[in-house]
Amino acid sequence: MEQRLQAYINDIQNLMDKTFDTFLDQKNIPDRLKESMLYSLKAGGKRLRPILVFASYEAYAKHPEKVLSTAAALEMIHTYSLIHDDLPAMDDDAYRRGKLTNHKMFDEATAILAGDALLTYSFELVASDVNLSSEEKATLLERLAKCSGPEGMVAGQVLDMEAENRESSLAELEEIHSLKTGELIRFAVFAGAYLGNASEAQINMLDQFAYKLGLLFQVQDDILDVIGESEKMGKAVGSDEGNMKSTFPKLLGIEGAVSKKRMYEKQAKALLQKADADQSYLLSLVDYFGNRDH
Amino acid sequence: MEQRLQAYINDIQNLMDKTFDTFLDQKNIPDRLKESMLYSLKAGGKRLRPILVFASYEAYAKHPEKVLSTAAALEMIHTYSLIHDDLPAMDDDAYRRGKLTNHKMFDEATAILAGDALLTYSFELVASDVNLSSEEKATLLERLAKCSGPEGMVAGQVLDMEAENRESSLAELEEIHSLKTGELIRFAVFAGAYLGNASEAQINMLDQFAYKLGLLFQVQDDILDVIGESEKMGKAVGSDEGNMKSTFPKLLGIEGAVSKKRMYEKQAKALLQKADADQSYLLSLVDYFGNRDH
Numbered sequence: 018m019e020q021r022l023q024a025y026i027n028d029i030q031n032l033m034d035k036t037f038d039t040f041l042d043q044k045n046i047p048d049r050l051k052e053s054m055l056y057s058l059k060a061g062g063k064r065l066r067p068i069l070v071f072a073s074y075e076a077y078a079k080h081p082e083k084v085l086s087t088a089a090a091l092e093m094i095h096t097y098s099l100i101h102d103d104l105p106a107m108d109d110d111a112y113r114r115g116k117l118t119n120h121k122m123f124d125e126a127t128a129i130l131a132g133d134a135l136l137t138y139s140f141e142l143v144a145s146d147v148n149l150s151s152e153e154k155a156t157l158l159e160r161l162a163k164c165s166g167p168e169g170m171v172a173g174q175v176l177d178m179e180a181e182n183r184e185s186s187l188a189e190l191e192e193i194h195s196l197k198t199g200e201l202i203r204f205a206v207f208a209g210a211y212l213g214n215a216s217e218a219q220i221n222m223l224d225q226f227a228y229k230l231g232l233l234f235q236v237q238d239d240i241l242d243v244i245g246e247s248e249k250m251g252k253a254v255g256s257d258e259g260n261m262k263s264t265f266p267k268l269l270g271i272e273g274a275v276s277k278k279r280m281y282e283k284q285a286k287a288l289l290q291k292a293d294a295d296q297s298y299l300l301s302l303v304d305y306f307g308n309r310d311h
Numbered sequence: 312m313e314q315r316l317q318a319y320i321n322d323i324q325n326l327m328d329k330t331f332d333t334f335l336d337q338k339n340i341p342d343r344l345k346e347s348m349l350y351s352l353k354a355g356g357k358r359l360r361p362i363l364v365f366a367s368y369e370a371y372a373k374h375p376e377k378v379l380s381t382a383a384a385l386e387m388i389h390t391y392s393l394i395h396d397d398l399p400a401m402d403d404d405a406y407r408r409g410k411l412t413n414h415k416m417f418d419e420a421t422a423i424l425a426g427d428a429l430l431t432y433s434f435e436l437v438a439s440d441v442n443l444s445s446e447e448k449a450t451l452l453e454r455l456a457k458c459s460g461p462e463g464m465v466a467g468q469v470l471d472m473e474a475e476n477r478e479s480s481l482a483e484l485e486e487i488h489s490l491k492t493g494e495l496i497r498f499a500v501f502a503g504a505y506l507g508n509a510s511e512a513q514i515n516m517l518d519q520f521a522y523k524l525g526l527l528f529q530v531q532d533d534i535l536d537v538i539g540e541s542e543k544m545g546k547a548v549g550s551d552e553g554n555m556k557s558t559f560p561k562l563l564g565i566e567g568a569v570s571k572k573r574m575y576e577k578q579a580k581a582l583l584q585k586a587d588a589d590q591s592y593l594l595s596l597v598d599y600f601g602n603r604d605h
Contacts, residue, residue: 046461047469054461101427106419125400129423130468133395133430134461140434141456144449151445155438158452162435167340167348167428174424175341 022301029071029088030064036089040142046134053123053131054138057096061114063309065234066091066205068302073209073223076297086146087157087208090139094165095201097135100128102174136165149212157208164200173197185263191232199231206230206299215292222292226285226299233281234306239264240274241311282307316595323365323382324358330383334436340428347417347425348432351390355408357603359528360385360499362596367503367517370591380440381451381502384433388459389495391429394422396468430459443506451502458494467491479557485526493525500524500593509586516586520579520593527575528600533558534568535604576601 037058041051067088074084103110103118104125111121120128143149143157163169173196180193206227210220243266265274285303289295331352335345361382368378397404397412398419405415414422437443437451457463467490474487500521504514537560559568579597583589 044462045466047466047473049473050461050466050469097427101423104423106423126472127469129395129398129400130465133391133426134465136427136430137456137460137465141453141460144453144456151449154449154452155445158448159435159438162431162438166431166435167344168338171424171428171431172339172341172344175344175421178420179341179343 019301022298022305025072025298026064026068026305029068032085033064033067033089033092034059036085040089049123049127050131050134053119053127054135056122057100057119057131058093058135060116062092062096064092065306066095066201069202069205069227069230069299070209072298072302073206073294074213075209076292076294076299077210077213077215077219083148083212084209086142086149087161087212088205090142090161091201091205091208093135093139093142094161094170097132097139098165098170098174100132100135104128107174107178153212156211160207161204164204169196169200170198173200180262182261184261187265187268190263190265190268194235195228195231198235199228202231202234203227210292210294219292219294222288223294226288226292226294229281229285229288230303230306233278233285233303236265236274236278236281237307237309239266240271240278241309242266243271278307313595316592316599319366319592320358320362320599323362326379327356327358327361327383327386328353330379334383343417343421344425344428347413347421348429350416351394351413351425352387352429354410356386356390358386359600360389360495363496363499363521363524363593364503366592366596367500367588368507369503370586370588370593371504371507371509371513377442377506378503380436380443381455381506382499384436384455385495385499385502387429387433387436388455388464391426391433392459392464392468394426394429398422401472447506450505454501455498458498463490463494464492467494474556476555478555481559481562484557484559484562488529489522489525492529493522496525496528497521504586504588513586513588516582517588520582520586520588523575523579523582524597524600527572527579527597530559530568530572530575531601531603533560534565534572536560537565572601 037055041055044051046054070084070088070091071081074081099113100119102108103113104120110118112118116122118128119131123131140158140162143161144154146154149157165171173193176193177197180189185193203224206223207220210223215223242264265277269277282303286295286300289297289299289303294300331349335349338345340348364378364382364385365375368375393407394413396402397407398414404412406412410416412422413425417425434452434455437455438448440448443451459465467487470487471491474483479487497518500517501514504517509517536558559571563571576597580589580594583591583593583597588594
């Protein structure tokens with residue numbers, strides 16, 4: 018990977034860890050709850066969504082502190098969704114990224130409440146940011162809630178569960194993933210461009226870019242599940258094999274999935290150019306998303 | 312109870328049922344998720360929080376449609392907290408208000424996601440309301456998140472769990488309840504007065520009023536748990552007796568709890584006068600809260 022991008026990514030990853038500590042330390046939260054929230058926030062997440070927020074913002078503007086609360090809020094929502102997803106009633110996972118899941122480290126009740134707390138706090142974070150105008154807050158909060166709620170990420174979660182034990186078509190698979198992971202990726206890219214004062218036309222192009230990037234992300238996830246190395250993923254490889262659940266490699270074969278991925282990459286890059294954002298980190302992030310090994 | 316108040320309450324209860332249907336019908340939500348959300352939203356809640364939003368608003372202003380989205384959002388947050396609270400990992404309740412709890416009617420995964428969806432959607436509802444200015448949205452959303460998050464309702468939930476199997480002092484008991492139920496009651500009263508353009512001094516007095524009202528609510532809840540009739544409560548009477556958990560009657564005796572209640576009533580009414588709101592429905596709501604039998 019390009020060295021400059023790696024340094025950029027590392028900076029944001031460090032910034033996020035520090036930010037979570039700072040934000041939560043200021044608050045009067047019961048010890049066990051705070052511990053549980055921080056445990057999952059700092060459990061080695063790749064921070065892909067915050068990175069996208071920053072890269073999208075910096076494609077158009079300077080002073081990235083403007084997007085810090087939005088990036089952190091988005092990662093909190095992503096983290097809450099993983100905590101709830103891992104619960105016994107859902108995917109029943111004991112490990113994630115090689116570490117105990119929240120309910121295994123603490124207990125189920127604490128995990129449920131830590132998820133609820135992260136989700137709720139994410140909205141507070143944006144709503145209380147003194148660097149944002151009221152209009153920016155209202156716009157971001159409406160979109161963030163829509164992307165992560167019953168028409169967005171939660172809908173994807175429900176449809177994904179329903180698809181667990183039956184075969185799905187390629188169109189259904191794309192629909193599930195565009196809701197389950199794609200909506201937050203779209204929000205990340207939108208938020209950065211919007212706060213960076215991109216034009217409406219640029220934002221529209223970037224939104225299409227983000228849609229492709231989300232699918233690219235998921236195809237690579239499915240491919241890694243088949244060919245990835247267990248240690249790198251920190252979960253059982255081939256875990257989607259045990260049930261009927263459709264994946265891109267199952268529907269298209271590994272080679273078909275790889276060529277699908279290449280197509281998304283190409284489309285995403287073309288859209289970046291139309292959004293006047295092909296000189297930004299977003300361009301190399303396309304390859305980063307498509308070539309990641311965990 | 313005063314006939315006029317009863318009619319007022321009925322109107323708001325009907326309005327809320329209709330509002331939930333209308334709001335959710337407009338949205339593209341997977342069937343089972345929507346069904347699960349509506350099931351708990353329409354499971355016979357008393358709508359105390361929406362009633363407080365409306366009564367607080369109408370103490371200072373006309374055109375109550377201004378607070379509709381806030382009232383609905385608050386009831387959604389209350390409902391999500393009950394759904395998660397009833398889960399096997401938490402209170403493990405099969406019935407609430409005489410009806411099956413959400414996870415018993417559907418399943419645990421659906422109940423977790425319905426709760427998540429209601430919480431998230433509540434923020435969208437306020438953020439997308441065309442009757443509110445951006446500044447009003449930002450103010451309400453920040454406060455709503457703070458009241459229901461890790462420093463507010465969720466904190467109360469955690470502390471309540473921790474207090475389950477040990478005795479607590481009266482001060483600890485008041486702390487737990489002021490977080491677990493009091494914070495949302497305070498938000499209800501704040502939101503109404505704020506949107507009704509009450510003065511800062513009036514809002515401050517009302518906030519103290521709401522704090523007392525929250526405690527009054529909880530004392531009555533504890534009293535009902537001891538002496539209430541099983542059918543009216545729709546749950547097992549004396550369910551707090553099985554564990555060590557402290558309640559007002561346990562700490563003070565029934566008579567002590569009743570006189571505590573009378574004190575809160577008196578204090579609440581005095582504060583209403585100072586807030587110039589003693590000609591409103593809020594005054595009779597104090598008695599309603601203190602004398603309710605379910």
